[in-house]
Amino acid sequence: MSLAAISTRIAQAEVAHGRAPGSVQLIAVSKVQPLERVIAVLDQGHRLFGENYVQESQGKWPDLRTRFADVAVHMIGPLQTNKAKVAVELFEAIHTLDRPSLAEKLAKLAQARGKSPDLFIQVNTGEEPQKAGIMPDAVDAFVTACRGMDLPLSGLMCIPPDAEDPAPHFAMLSQMAARNGLAGLSMGMSSDFEVAIAHGATHIRVGSAIFGARTYA
Numbered sequence: 001m002s003l004a005a006i007s008t009r010i011a012q013a014e015v016a017h018g019r020a021p022g023s024v025q026l027i028a029v030s031k032v033q034p035l036e037r038v039i040a041v042l043d044q045g046h047r048l049f050g051e052n053y054v055q056e057s058q059g060k061w062p063d064l065r066t067r068f069a070d071v072a073v074h075m076i077g078p079l080q081t082n083k084a085k086v087a088v089e090l091f092e093a094i095h096t097l098d099r100p101s102l103a104e105k106l107a108k109l110a111q112a113r114g115k116s117p118d119l120f121i122q123v124n125t126g127e128e129p130q131k132a133g134i135m136p137d138a139v140d141a142f143v144t145a146c147r148g149m150d151l152p153l154s155g156l157m158c159i160p161p162d163a164e165d166p167a168p169h170f171a172m173l174s175q176m177a178a179r180n181g182l183a184g185l186s187m188g189m190s191s192d193f194e195v196a197i198a199h200g201a202t203h204i205r206v207g208s209a210i211f212g213a214r215t216y217a
């Protein structure tokens with residue numbers, strides 16, 4: 001797949017599901033991809049990227065930002081509290097606000113800096129023990145707590161369980177966002193982004209379908 005082919009599929013899904021044209025943002029997930037593939041996508045004019053690792057992003061994006069204007073990079077991987085300080089300097093948004101201790105840390109940093117990346121709360125819709133995220137029955141209280149800390153909440157994010165139909169998870173996330181007055185829905189990856197768009201995704205996170213398979217060192 002190419003960037004152009006994915007963009008066409010997004011536009012078709014917007015039409016098919018009654019979504020406004022351009023209402024879905026494509027986050028090109030560039031983690032562990034060779035630099036030349038990332039530059040090829042930048043050269044095609046794409047400017048919104050997703051990364052999973054703070055250290056990898058530190059080594060890559062400050063330089064690329066000097067070469068390409070108006071780049072935005074979103075953190076979509078688990079964030080350790082001791083890397084939060086570096087992360088708020090590197091990313092325009094963090095999609096993995098998944099626990100109270102991280103919220104408190106981000107609130108302190110926001111107060112000290114006078115600004116904060118946009119935040120998405122990660123919800124563990126499948127209630128999987130090994131997966132990060134706020135449990136569904138704790139989401140409303142966590143949203144309230146984050147608002148009490150003046151954190152800028154954009155929306156909710158989920159990663160459905162591997163071997164399940166993602167649709168009920170996307171529907172659940174959409175309902176939770178609506179009842180909490182949150183507009184952003186970060187959901188959908190290479191294999192299921194059209195389903196996510198049907199359920200209201202505003203941010204889809206697509207890696208391998210754009211860049212090819214990842215090889216981990």
Ligand SMILES: *Cc1c(COP(=O)(O)O)cnc(C)c1O
Binds near residue numbers: 052
């Ligand atoms: C790696 C990753 C993606 C992209 O996955 P693909 O299947 O390559 O599209 C999306 N979201 C998260 C949270 C990821 O870690």
